[in-house]
Amino acid sequence: MIKYLSHTEIDKQKWDSCIQRSVNGIIYAYSWYLDIVSPRWEGLVEEDYQSVMPLACRKKFGIHYLYPPFFTQQLGVFSVNKFTEEKIKEFINAIPPRFSYFEINLNTLNKFSSMDMIIHPNLTHELDLIESYQHMFDSYSENLRRNLKRASNADLVIDKHANPQLIINLFRHNKGKQYSHIRPRDYDTLEELIETCMQKGRAQVWGVLTKERRLCAGAFFVESNGKVIFLFSGANQVALTNGAMPFLIDRFIEENAHRNLILDFEGSNDHNLARFYKSFGSKECVYLQVKVNHLPWYARYFKE
Numbered sequence: 517m518i519k520y521l522s523h524t525e526i527d528k529q530k531w532d533s534c535i536q537r538s539v540n541g542i543i544y545a546y547s548w549y550l551d552i553v554s555p556r557w558e559g560l561v562e563e564d565y566q567s568v569m570p571l572a573c574r575k576k577f578g579i580h581y582l583y584p585p586f587f588t589q590q591l592g593v594f595s596v597n598k599f600t601e602e603k604i605k606e607f608i609n610a611i612p613p614r615f616s617y618f619e620i621n622l623n624t625l626n627k628f629s630s631m632d633m634i635i636h637p638n639l640t641h642e643l644d645l646i647e648s649y650q651h652m653f654d655s656y657s658e659n660l661r662r663n664l665k666r667a668s669n670a671d672l673v674i675d676k677h678a679n680p681q682l683i684i685n686l687f688r689h690n691k692g693k694q695y696s697h698i699r700p701r702d703y704d705t706l707e708e709l710i711e712t713c714m715q716k717g718r719a720q721v722w723g724v725l726t727k728e729r730r731l732c733a734g735a736f737f738v739e740s741n742g743k744v745i746f747l748f749s750g751a752n753q754v755a756l757t758n759g760a761m762p763f764l765i766d767r768f769i770e771e772n773a774h775r776n777l778i779l780d781f782e783g784s785n786d787h788n789l790a791r792f793y794k795s796f797g798s799k800e801c802v803y804l805q806v807k808v809n810h811l812p813w814y815a816r817y818f819k820e
Contacts, residue, residue, distance in 0.1 A: 518560050518561070519561050519562075521558060521560070521649065523557060526547070526559050526561070528548075528750040530789065531561075535568070537596045539599070540595070540623055542740065542745075543738050546740070546793055549709070553587055557572050558571040560611070563578065567593060581617040582619065582620050583626045584805075587705070589803070590622055590624065592626040594623070599702075604627065607677070617808065617810065619805065620806050621803060622805055624640070624801045633806050634807040635804055636806070637802050637803075638785055639783065639800065639802060640780055640782055640803060644777055645773055645775050646774065658771050661701040666685075666761060667758060668763075670760075672734075674724060675723040676721075678721045678722060679731075683748075684706060684750060685753075686750030690752050691751070691777070714749070718738050718739055720737045721737075722734060724755065724760040724764050726754060730754075732751065742777060744779055746782050747782060749761065
């Protein structure tokens with residue numbers, strides 16, 4: 517039986533044990549991660565935490581709704597048991613009706629179809645790091661190899677203990693200018709998130725220094741359950757000309773080669789980004805977004 521639990525009713529120790537033992541566990545679904553990205557999250561729980569589904573929820577103008585939090589690409593159903601499409605449907609149907617609107621991202625193992633809901637396939641890209649570095653390098657695209665040669669000629673250096681705030685600032689003052697929907701408090705959330713991941717030994721913060729030892733690019737990698745996620749990156753204009761980001765990812769792949777680990781690039785539906793991730797030999801993986809809109813007509817009008 518699937519039960520709905522409010523935030524205060526959830527046994528976080530049992531919840532995290534489920535995520536740790538799940539066949540599809542991922543860092544986004546741990547209680548401490550959810551506490552940061554969606555502080556009053558709720559959940560659906562089956563039996564004694566054999567299967568769970570986090571509900572990132574908010575309330576606006578008296579309307580309760582579910583949403584995909586920033587820095588949390590995939591949620592959905594997690595279980596220590598084998599999945600079936602019927603089980604996913606049971607969880608989706610168990611979402612309390614007070615959530616008259618929801619837009620949720622499932623995970624790559626949650627296969628689901630419905631005539632009553634809008635279901636949209638999204639892409640992420642994954643690379644299995646268990647192979648040798650040379651084997652993976654041989655799968656690189658020709659364009660990527662040219663960029664890596666350019667980076668080599670630029671005498672770039674990796675800093676494995678870069679300052680997270682400086683990397684966030686690189687993004688904010690460059691690419692971030694194109695994303696006006698990202699608010700200052702969202703960057704604060706990211707900073708808290710990466711600091712917490714570092715404290716738990718779940719994060720690596722890498723930067724790229726120019727030959728003048730100036731930071732031009734950086735990235736956050738977070739790891740759990742046999743998967744490391746390319747969570748966030750920042751770069752300036754200098755990095756666009758010296759190949760800093762391809763250099764950073766290549767060095768990360770080289771250092772982690774032969775590990776029983778999946779590198780998840782966390783995207784993307786964007787054609788150019790997808791081409792960049794594929795240039796490392798990564799494979800497309802699909803995760804579903806499920807959308808339901810039972811808002812009254814006047815609220816639906818303003819939502820659109």
